[in-house]
Amino acid sequence: AQKVTQAQTEISVVEKEDVTLDCVYETRDTTYYLFWYKQPPSGELVFLIRRNSFDEQNEISGRYSWNFQKSTSSFNFTITASQVVDSAVYFCALSMNSGYSTLTFGKGTMLLVSP
Amino acid sequence: GAGVSQSPSNKVTEKGKDVELRCDPISGHTALYWYRQSLGQGLEFLIYFQGNSAPDKSGLPSDRFSAERTGGSVSTLTIQRTQQEDSAVYLCASSLGLAGDRGANVLTFGAGSRLTVL
Numbered sequence: 001a002q003k004v005t006q007a008q009t010e011i012s013v014v015e016k017e018d019v020t021l022d023c024v025y026e027t028r029d030t031t032y033y034l035f036w037y038k039q040p041p042s043g044e045l046v047f048l049i050r051r052n053s054f055d056e057q058n059e060i061s062g063r064y065s066w067n068f069q070k071s072t073s074s075f076n077f078t079i080t081a082s083q084v085v086d087s088a089v090y091f092c093a094l095s096m097n098s099g100y101s102t103l104t105f106g107k108g109t110m111l112l113v114s115p
Numbered sequence: 116g117a118g119v120s121q122s123p124s125n126k127v128t129e130k131g132k133d134v135e136l137r138c139d140p141i142s143g144h145t146a147l148y149w150y151r152q153s154l155g156q157g158l159e160f161l162i163y164f165q166g167n168s169a170p171d172k173s174g175l176p177s178d179r180f181s182a183e184r185t186g187g188s189v190s191t192l193t194i195q196r197t198q199q200e201d202s203a204v205y206l207c208a209s210s211l212g213l214a215g216d217r218g219a220n221v222l223t224f225g226a227g228s229r230l231t232v233l
Contacts, residue, residue, distance in 0.1 A: 033220060035221070037224075042226075043204070043226055043227055044224060044226045044227070045206070045208075045224040047222070050221055091157070091158065093158075095220050102148065102160050102171070103148075103158075103220075103222060104160070105157050106157060107155070107156065107157035108157055
């Protein structure tokens with residue numbers, strides 16, 4: 001069985017601070033995929049990134065960066081110089097297959113960025 | 116369509132009534148998923164349809180819940196004899212679903228149907 005744990009329920013920061021959202025996963029499979037989704041107050045989940053288990057390279061996209069470490073089963077997400085528009089609930093998720101596959105989601109971390 | 120469309124966006128019903136929630140996936144997406152999001156509970160998988168294969172119903176919480184997908188496109192989630200604990204946001208998502216394609220298992224979500232059972 002697979003499991004995703006996001007231990008941080010809520011994080012509050014002031015604009016321009018850096019913030020890291022933690023994600024720890026459990027799976028017995030050697031091939032898997034990890035995702036991050038953003039759910040802004042409007043409610044619609046927005047895909048941010050997908051990584052497969054064979055690619056441990058960290059990725060940077062603008063102010064967003066992701067740190068994937070198989071040794072600790074973690075896939076953490078960092079927002080640099082946070083902005084008010086980053087306020088949302090962020091979900092980490094795990095999938096077993098590259099095609100048809102359900103996603104197992106963590107419970108989400110609510111990020112509040114104040115001006 | 117350009118995105119995943121769900122209707123109604125909001126539904127208020129009385130306990131014991133049946134409700135139907137509709138999902139229109141992205142054109143060309145062969146996989147369709149239903150999730151439920153309850154307050155503070157994250158996203159709970161309900162059911163998914165994979166092309167022409169039998170659906171995976173392993174997440175349905177009781178036999179009051181059912182779903183169908185007609186013609187490989189539009190899906191309807193039906194909840195019979197609704198209970199107050201069914202109150203939640205029901206999210207539909209679709210994906211390309213073809214193994215090997217880059218991004219095939221990336222789910223695109225609709226805005227959800229908020230169900231309130233009084």
